[in-house]
Amino acid sequence: MERNISVEELHQIPTPKKEVEIVERKGIGHPDSVADGIAEAVSRSLSKYYIEHYGRILHHNTDQVEVVGGQSAPKYGGGLVLEPTYILLSGRATTKVGNDRVPFKSITIKAARDYLREHFRHLDVDADVMIDSRIGQGSVDLVEVYDTKKLEANDTSFGVGFAPLSETETMVLNTEKYLNGELKKKMPMVGYDIKVMGFRQKDTINLTVAAAMVDKYIHDADEYFNIKDELKQLVLDNAVEYTDKEVKVYINTADIKEDGKAVGYLTVTGMSMENGDDGSVGRGNRVNGLITPYRAMSMEAAAGKNPVTHVGKLYNVLSNKIANDIVKEEGNDIAEVLVRIVSQIGRPIDDPHVASVQVIYEGNVDHSKHKNNIRNLVDDRLAHISDLTMEFVEGKIPVF
16 A cells, blocks of 8 residues: 655754743643543443453544533631532443443443542542433444444544654643652642643743642641742752753742732642533643644544544544654654644545655754655554554553
8 A cells, every 4th residue: 555645844943942932731630631531531441341242342432521610618627519510421322232232321420430539539429520421322424434344534634743842841741740640649738630831931941830739638828838839849849850941930820928818729629620610621631741832733632532443533643653753763863743644534544645744854964864764654653553442442542
């Protein structure tokens, strides 16, 4: 098969060398990330059920999850959740195979509850959330296209990826992972709803962090602001590991401490969805875990889409893998790579309408020596695109 693969040189300033760069990451407890995580967990559970009972993954797309914020009354020493967060599961799935009915509502609600229990230990899943599954049967035409033996794209869509990450992007990504990972042992009062905004101007990187605090660990306002100061220093110490540039850190900038008044970002569960914040699938991080307005991006929501033939999921992940492969294989001659892959509904997923690779080279590099290598690398990745399916099902590939 001769695939339509375009490799071209791009003449522009690489992102890390531009005067300004902005990067954002919504942490795992942000309402949009909660929606993404549940959607993907539901897809994985359905896929495993289909494989176990029917030998293959059947048609489904569970990429419509809405998180509707509840109401809470946090206070120092421990507050209350007053009204639960409402979580709506919607989308489409195969609900009947021959005379067999698939217990899809039980599967999807259990998947959502298990995901919340696994990741958010301050959340009482039985009392603090209401989960409603409105997932229905897929339309006939899509079910017919969705034949796992044919492996034909069930959407006309595109995926986008780039590499390498800049220092700012790496710092933003790893700051959130640090706050929602290793730091929890030292500071359990730092909640899961964390957002990191990175803004670099020339050689100064500004990190603005919004971190929900868990009220039961904090006795009063003085302790809150002491914790905030300690957190600022820890974030700074972690951030400077990724750069030699000047780094400035700002924590919970909406807090008030003046004229005897003290207001902080306090929660009962460590999640803002407890008190009115809503979330939706696809409104947060792209598949590389970042929101990058200075880079090309797809607005496709990957979480919850079927992992067999939905190119909105496959091509976004594959584009990033290809970009990273190119940087790794072609060495220091590459400053930046941008990959775009576009499909046509009904076309084989390993034969996209076009796979476009644009490369910014360092200095006076002879790009002709890289062109064939890049083309072969893309061709090989496309030929093995189906390898991604079980990696999604096993939870080995993050999509937000």
